[in-house]
Amino acid sequence: MISVMQGGRAAERLAEGVVAEGRRRGQPRSIGLSAVIIAAASYDPRVLTIRVDGAEALPSGPLEAEHRTLEIGLRNWVERQTSEHLGYVEQLYTFGDRDRVSAGMAAPALVVAYLALVREAAPAGPVDAAWQSWYRYVPWEDWRDGRPALLAPIEERLERWATTAQTDAQRRLREERIGLAFGLGGASWNEELVLERYELLYEAGLVAEAERDLGQPAERLDGTAGAEMAVDHRRILATAIGRLRGKIKYRPVVFELMPPAFTLLQLQRTVEALSGVKLHKQNFRRLVEQQGLVEETGSMSAATGGRPARLVRFRREVLLERPAPGLRLRAGRRVS
């Protein structure tokens, strides 16, 4: 038997305290919903942004009382406005920062953030709404044409920041975090670590939000550090991108972004746009076909520049057949 018995009355103290505190009511705070609404047009992942007091922000609204659950609330809320079906809605994370304030604009104390996928990417509407490429906010995440040049200055600043650590252990920790997140020194680029990378840039003061929130002067990076967003919306976006990049590997969510019929290359380009890396064409199609994710429509694509391609559609049945029918893209793959 494993020897995990120790400590004594700790569990008891825990339970007592918890019971006592649990019986008091928490003081009310304002609760908000934020939505990262994603579409994929022209092989460019887009996020719907609005302008609030000049700053770019994610669509956000208050939690309404009339809905039974949060997700149903969000779904209704968005669908009412768009008459567009949200194919996929997923709760991302609940951010509860006590002092969520940005440029004088007080934000709700608690924000439940959602990720939603839509098929449409209509051109930008009124002045304050726009579909933006998500790489506008995290340009270092697009490795489709190889390692982005703008990573060079970023990494240089990060390394310098690591050396400013108080203790030696802290410096080593920073260096290891940087290496892991940015694929330096042996480690390879992992496209899912979007949040980790953003947080490093934030801590190192390399994104505008850091300067704004902490008052400390940011290292000027001449636009290579991406566009700023209101409050912590860029952190929420980073969370969403990371989550989506992971999710497409074990759930068939990409198809929520595809038109009813598509070619395998279109599917591949969309996956590449989301994950930010190039994939091996022949292996990709083998994967997709082997797993029975798509079926023939019978027709061929209008013309793709070369030999016409079969048009396929998503096989909805796979949702009920296997528990994890994603595009199991092996991590660490880096090919053309």
Next chain:
Amino acid sequence: MISVMQGGRAAERLAEGVVAEGRRRGQPRSIGLSAVIIAAASYDPRVLTIRVDGAEALPSGPLEAEHRTLEIGLRNWVERQTSEHLGYVEQLYTFGDRDRVSAGMAAPALVVAYLALVREAAPAGPVDAAWQSWYRYVPWEDWRDGRPALLAPIEERLERWATTAQTDAQRRLREERIGLAFGLGGASWNEELVLERYELLYEAGLVAEAERDLGQPAERLDGTAGAEMAVDHRRILATAIGRLRGKIKYRPVVFELMPPAFTLLQLQRTVEALSGVKLHKQNFRRLVEQQGLVEETGSMSAATGGRPARLVRFRREVLLERPAPGLRLRAGRRVS
């Protein structure tokens, strides 16, 4: 280029509505924190429960104002009570059910649930606190000795419930959900689908909570349907178990439950206790050693009944070496 342009002014309408609503403030609601605190003693996964008005419940408390983030709040809150370090804390999900009421006990409108892992499993404390095997609440999840006998009556009732569907399509959907979740008809048991299974049982009225919440008489199952919990705590527990079972595959979180030094078989038994299935011994140790998750301590185990075993410890460095250093137990493995 993909033809995803369509619809026209939908995005515009969406953005307008969102902006307008976002400028109003949501009415305050009470916010709660609930914790699923897990320990693993004697190869039995334990969850810390308390008694509230006679019902078994998860430790829960109000959100306090003095902490910067939710997780820090929870950490402090628990650590203050236990003087025990929470090795691993993860936000699980935010439950926002408008009418979260149970047996007259009004619950917070919004609950942020956390999963925490502790190394200790002290004996049950005062009358209202106890470490309970989590299989007490979801007995059908323990497949370590083969398919649990109590699944037979459960499946029978589920099949019957499927036939009561309104439409034919609905019936087929139910049958497919049941088959997928419980590994019937071709599909194999997937230990991660804990929540899916609980929700089916709930919908079919086979767990006591369904009767209580919906007023509809539950099918009596003579205790095979597991122990009841307050409010939606059993759903939260199911979410936690499923998440943890998935997480151990790509993050080294099991080690948070292990003593400082352990044998490979102890590690295997713990993983089996969590995932609820038996693993192949030789392959398990190959996996663990190949991935460099552990290192020698030099000493040997006191005696395990047979040949003495090496004692190993977790290699903390792997956290910084690879992004996904879990026990990549292949799904669908079912061995002794």
Next chain:
DNA sequence: ACCCCTTATTCTCATATTCAGCATAACTCA
């Protein structure tokens, strides 16, 4: 001392999956 039982540890082997290209087909455009 010897036999039996139990667990630990090392290896093998067959199979499946993945990676990386090669080769060929089918179209457009100049």
Next chain:
DNA sequence: TGAGTTATGCTGAATATGAGAATAAGGGGT
């Protein structure tokens, strides 16, 4: 007609995985 472009089929090497044989090293009983 030939060059360029994309589609599609196929192969061979490298890895990873599943299952189990074989051997090692303790304890306990006779």
